[in-house]
Amino acid sequence: MELMEISEFFSSQLPDAQKRKQILFAVIPSLIFVIFIVYKIYHIESQVEDFKRIITEKFPPEKCEKNWKFFQGNCYWVNKKRTNWTTSEKSCVQENAHLVSIHTDEENDFVELILGEGQIDGWIGLQLLDDEWAWSDESDTMYTNWKAGEPNENHGIENHAEMWNPGGQWNNNKETRKIRSICKKKAS
Structure with a gap:
């Protein structure tokens, strides 16, 4: 009887598992996209900071009076x-x-x-x-x-x-x- 109860339990859970699987497959691409966007933003911010540093080193802000x-x-x-x-x-x-x-x-x-x-x-x-x-x-x-x-x-x-x-x-x-x-x- 135990085997029958286990089988019924899994059969009753099957529709929920399929729903979870569908939800998971719908969420994973969105989650991967969000992670990709966060990575790109961080990478771009890092590049911008590097660019600012290089520009400041090559062309420091002018600290001269007018006409100098x-x-x-x-x-x-x-x-x-x-x-x-x-x-x-x-x-x-x-x-x-x-x-x-x-x-x-x-x-x-x-x-x-x-x-x-x-x-x-x-x-x-x-x-x-x-x-x-x-x-x-x-x-x-x-x-x-x-x-x-x-x-x-x-x-x-x-x-x-x-x-x-x-x-x-x-x-x-x-x-x-x-x-x-x-x-x-x-x-x-």
Whole structure:
């Protein structure tokens, strides 16, 4: 009799098992789809975060004042007022900066670019002190980009450096020449 009861029990449960099987087969694809969507969202968010990090490393948010240009952790400003070297340096100091010191080819190219197009020269922070060329911000002078034949000192009267544009090469000149200038300071 026991076998008969077991058989009846399973027979009575069969329709419920088939219903559960149908429900399970209906729910599983939906569940797999939800898991797939969650995975994709997480993966996309992860990629977006990676992209943001890369962009921030390559192009940090500008931390320069209005009219100043950001480049490699520094801010640069072209003073279009034509002044002599000393007045140009004083103008930069009033802005908590110095005339630009240049330390790489890339920085030199950037300064040439912002100086402007055409025959526009500009003071840079290099000056002759005690027979040594020195930057007004006291940084190292390992990098130079003198034009061929420069600096020539011209009988001791050309003690300050300018950038020639176009070309970005440097020339020494009289402090009294009135040209544009480029200031540089650390980005905040």
